[in-house]
Amino acid sequence: MSKYIMRPEHEFPHQPDQSSNFNESVYTNAFNSASPVGGWMRLGNRVNEGYAELSVCLYLPDGRIACQFQRPAISTNEKFEAGGITYEVNVPLRSVSMTYRGDVIITRDPDALRDPQKLFAHGERLPAHVHWTHQAQSPVHGGEPADDQVQTFYGRDFSLGHFNQHSAAKGFIEVGGERWEIDGHGWRDHSWGPRYWQVIYCYRLYIGNFSNGDGFMLLKITDAAGVSRRQGVLLVDGRYEEVIDMDIMTDWTDRQDPASWRLAVRTAERKAIIEGEVIQLAPLRNRRKTDEGILVSRIAEGFTRLKWDGREGYGMTEYIERIESEALTGYPL
CATH class of the missing domain: 2.40.370 (AttH-like fold)
Known part of the structure; x- marks a missing residue:
């Protein structure tokens, strides 16, 4: 079911x-x-x-x-x-x-x-x-x-x-x-x-497509206690394969923005290494007034060139995290 x-x-x-x-x-x-x-x-x-x-x-x-x-x-x-x-x-x-x-x-x-x-x-x-x-x-x-x-x-x-x-x-x-x-x-x-955007403490979302119709949607989301979930799918031959495990390595700019990344992904059917290079990044923020004051989140939206098994494609890199005491809660992970 x-x-x-x-x-x-x-x-x-x-x-x-x-x-x-x-x-x-x-x-x-x-x-x-x-x-x-x-x-x-x-x-x-x-x-x-x-x-x-x-x-x-x-x-x-x-x-x-x-x-x-x-x-x-x-x-x-x-x-x-x-x-x-x-x-x-x-x-x-x-x-x-x-x-x-x-x-x-x-x-x-x-x-x-x-x-x-x-x-x-x-x-x-x-x-x-x-x-x-x-x-x-x-x-x-x-x-x-x-x-x-x-x-x-x-x-x-x-x-x-x-x-x-x-x-x-x-x-x-x-x-x-x-x-x-x-x-x-x-x-x-x-x-x-x-x-509310500020409910998210920290997440990394990766979305991509390739010319043969394959693609992926991969998420790592972390709560304030540091507990993370890794989930998402690889799209292969028109079928979604649920992610079992995923490791992430991000290269950062001097402004603490994602410049490139490398994902190691495992499903029940395969293992995959996917690489992304951020071509253009829109460094956005969201602010919300609450009883506790002004809560601010960084929302980095990056147009990304992708590589997977020799194929190239395009997609999005989205890094969201709260900003507390002027620091990004998820950086440098």
């Missing part, structure tokens, strides 16, 4: 519970196979707080990052549409599309994202139109826990329901007068339930 319940209706918005921080989030990324261009989009409905979290981050082939982050007002959780983003389910569990129309802020220096207030006040802005469609290349992984004993992906206080899927991705990115085609691969996820 499966540990998770996954039905076609889970593709669509859920009835919010009474949690003040209920969040329902849809995320897609997409990268061209022939050239290093792509990005990710996310919309997280926080209807009980009256707004959505909108994120668009595009990695352009000349090294620029084009991005937008907003909190558009919403009054319903009946659709994934706010601030210029729309998300549509074409065929449940098989195909979705995501689109953004609106301005983006352009930076040639990713370090400018460390001071977003200044960048958003004075940075160059250009009109953008981004659209891609995902066609499933894997089963859906995850869902709603079948009972109270099931270990959820991120924990029961961060997105109780969660599923994800690897895909073929086609579309385009237009910024100003320039256009780049997307004909490659991507990954998507959908989650719902109570969610």
